[in-house]
Amino acid sequence: MNTKTIVIIGGGVGGLTVANELRSKLPHEHRVVLVEKNPNHAFAPSFLWLMTGHRQPNKITKPVLSLVRPGVEVLQAEATTIDIANRSVITTQRSLTYDYLVVALGAELAPEIIPGLSQAALSFYTFEETKRLHQALGEFNGGKVAVVVCSLPYKCPGAPHEGAMLIADYFRQRGLRDKVNIHLYTPEPQPMPVAGPQLGEAVKQMLASKGISFHPLHTLKSVDSQERRLLFDQQEPVTYNMLIAIPPHRGSSLVREANLTNEAGWIPVDRSTLKTKFGNLYAIGDIISIGIPGRWKPDVSMMLPKAGVFAHAQAEIVAERIADEIHGRTPTAEFCGKGYCMLEAGEGLAGFAFGDFFAEPSPRLELRNIGRAWHLGKVLFEQWWLSPFGIRKSVLHTALRLGAKVLKIPVTV
Numbered sequence: 393m394n395t396k397t398i399v400i401i402g403g404g405v406g407g408l409t410v411a412n413e414l415r416s417k418l419p420h421e422h423r424v425v426l427v428e429k430n431p432n433h434a435f436a437p438s439f440l441w442l443m444t445g446h447r448q449p450n451k452i453t454k455p456v457l458s459l460v461r462p463g464v465e466v467l468q469a470e471a472t473t474i475d476i477a478n479r480s481v482i483t484t485q486r487s488l489t490y491d492y493l494v495v496a497l498g499a500e501l502a503p504e505i506i507p508g509l510s511q512a513a514l515s516f517y518t519f520e521e522t523k524r525l526h527q528a529l530g531e532f533n534g535g536k537v538a539v540v541v542c543s544l545p546y547k548c549p550g551a552p553h554e555g556a557m558l559i560a561d562y563f564r565q566r567g568l569r570d571k572v573n574i575h576l577y578t579p580e581p582q583p584m585p586v587a588g589p590q591l592g593e594a595v596k597q598m599l600a601s602k603g604i605s606f607h608p609l610h611t612l613k614s615v616d617s618q619e620r621r622l623l624f625d626q627q628e629p630v631t632y633n634m635l636i637a638i639p640p641h642r643g644s645s646l647v648r649e650a651n652l653t654n655e656a657g658w659i660p661v662d663r664s665t666l667k668t669k670f671g672n673l674y675a676i677g678d679i680i681s682i683g684i685p686g687r688w689k690p691d692v693s694m695m696l697p698k699a700g701v702f703a704h705a706q707a708e709i710v711a712e713r714i715a716d717e718i719h720g721r722t723p724t725a726e727f728c729g730k731g732y733c734m735l736e737a738g739e740g741l742a743g744f745a746f747g748d749f750f751a752e753p754s755p756r757l758e759l760r761n762i763g764r765a766w767h768l769g770k771v772l773f774e775q776w777w778l779s780p781f782g783i784r785k786s787v788l789h790t791a792l793r794l795g796a797k798v799l800k801i802p803v804t805v
């Protein structure tokens with residue numbers, strides 16, 4: 393038999409899914425190798441609950457090894473070079489040659505791009521930063537909290553709004569809500585513009601109902617940490633007592649150096665097959681760029697949001713296509729641009745939106761009323777995702793499938 397090696401770099405949402413799916417679809421003669429630099433996986437949607445103290449750090453991280461199907465080879469190492477000509481990946485441990493490569497490196501955070509930001513800001517965008525933020529919130533007894541989206545694009549377009557609402561809820565529970573002013577600044581013209589005006593208006597109303605001031609069209613230029621001042625492009629400076637940033641995002645230098653990226657530093661792929669310009673090289677998740685019909689201005693294409701729900705769906709498509717090719721079948725699976733978002737609003741409630749992002753002439757959105765079921769759905773997904781691989785096919789799995797069916801959520805688990 394002509395055995396194949398599939399190397400996946402990045403063992404986050406997309407990488408773990410593609411590795412597990414491939415392992416289930418391919419006989420064991422074929423190797424599935426997952427390269428991940430961290431020994432533990434932290435589930436990013438739970439950072440918001442870690443911030444408010446509703447999760448302990450050890451409840452939202454798991455060893456990568458516990459999350460993979462038996463037979464997936466995990467190499468704990470940092471990938472340092474992609475050598476396309478020789479079909480190899482160089483890592484800090486050893487080099488690997490591949491027949492197929494899946495790049496699932498996610499997006500890097502680059503706070504240093506904005507002068508003063510690193511020294512001044514806290515964040516709920518990484519595990520370590522969120523632990524620090526939780527502690528700082530506990531010591532904060534009043535003043536102005538500025539939640540700032542520094543630049544576009546950023547992962548999970550709902551997260552800054554969820555974060556602001558959960559912070560409001562946190563101070564309400566501590567009896568300090570009237571002593572804390574919460575402001576959300578963003579370069580965008582409305583919340584989540586890619587999802588259209590209807591969703592933007594709904595999110596604005598959710599923020600207003602929590603007493604959060606929303607400031608669109610604010611692009612952060614620098615932070616004066618001495619004076620605690622935010623300096624924006626063409627807007628008045630503002631002061632803050634606590635700064636919480638969604639830092640600038642960028643693609644990994646690894647893919648820039650391999651000449652895989654566009655000018656913005658993301659990997660362009662075929663939106664249906666997730667193939668790059670190299671036939672045996674796929675890319676999925678936050679590192680890719682997929683244009684969608686625009687909303688912001690009629691003639692401007694915007695990118696598909698960077699979200700786990702898309703990384704997950706794309707991983708399944710790529711696994712199916714590679715497995716089909718190896719089995720000598722014509723691959724037919726295609727990514728269709730559909731996804732959903734559960735927006736945490738605090739008080740055990742969440743909103744829900746389902747989007748068809750490839751719909752013409754612009755994405756089609758369905759909104760559901762805010763409710764407890766969406767919050768519980770998010771918790772159930774978290775528990776399923778973080779359970780050891782063997783347990784996934786159990787009661788939790790059945791509950792998630794049934795829940796998704798009852799709530800009419802298009803989830804594949």
Ligand SMILES: Cc1cc2nc3c(=O)[nH]c(=O)nc-3n(C[C@H](O)[C@H](O)[C@H](O)COP(=O)(O)OP(=O)(O)OC[C@H]3O[C@@H](n4cnc5c(N)ncnc54)[C@H](O)[C@@H]3O)c2cc1C
Nearest residue numbers: 402404405406429436471497498548677678699700701703
């Ligand atoms: C606060 C927050 C809340 C969120 N909430 C949601 C939500 O509710 N719903 C949703 O759909 N999405 C949500 N997201 C977004 C979601 O987490 C990401 O979109 C998703 O994780 C992207 O998956 P990925 O596989 O592309 O990248 P990641 O999951 O980021 O994985 C990338 C992996 O690559 C590894 N890596 C990087 N460089 C190297 C290297 N050189 N060598 C080896 N390994 C490397 C990293 O360690 C990481 O494990 C949220 C994100 C945040 C920050």
